[in-house]
Amino acid sequence: MSATLTIRGLDLEVKQKLRVQAATNGRAMEAEAREILARAVLKTKGNPPAPVTQRKLPKSVCGTVRGIWKGRMSTDEIMKLTRGE
Numbered sequence: 001m002s003a004t005l006t007i008r009g010l011d012l013e014v015k016q017k018l019r020v021q022a023a024t025n026g027r028a029m030e031a032e033a034r035e036i037l038a039r040a041v042l043k044t045k046g047n048p049p050a051p052v053t054q055r056k057l058p059k060s061v062c063g064t065v066r067g068i069w070k071g072r073m074s075t076d077e078i079m080k081l082t083r084g085e
Contacts, residue, residue: 007033018032018033018036019075019078020078022075023075023078023079023081023082024082026079026082026083028075028079029075
């Protein structure tokens with residue numbers, strides 16, 4: 001079973017950084033937010049959360065994404081760019 005969560009009043013800078021982080025990790029922004037929330041609330045004292053498998057991209061790609069983002073590209077466009085499509 002899954003639930004829906006709406007987050008209002010999210011700072012624009014936080015949203016943009018989440019979008020870049022999601023693209024860097026090869027995920028959609030919503031999937032990245034789910035991962036962050038799950039890791040934050042499911043970790044227990046003394047038991048660190050399970051490591052997340054992340055695909056590391058070359059710094060040149062990350063820099064390109066950050067440099068051209070400026071509110072113009074959609075998450076899908078960033079995902080295509082990071083995949084080299």
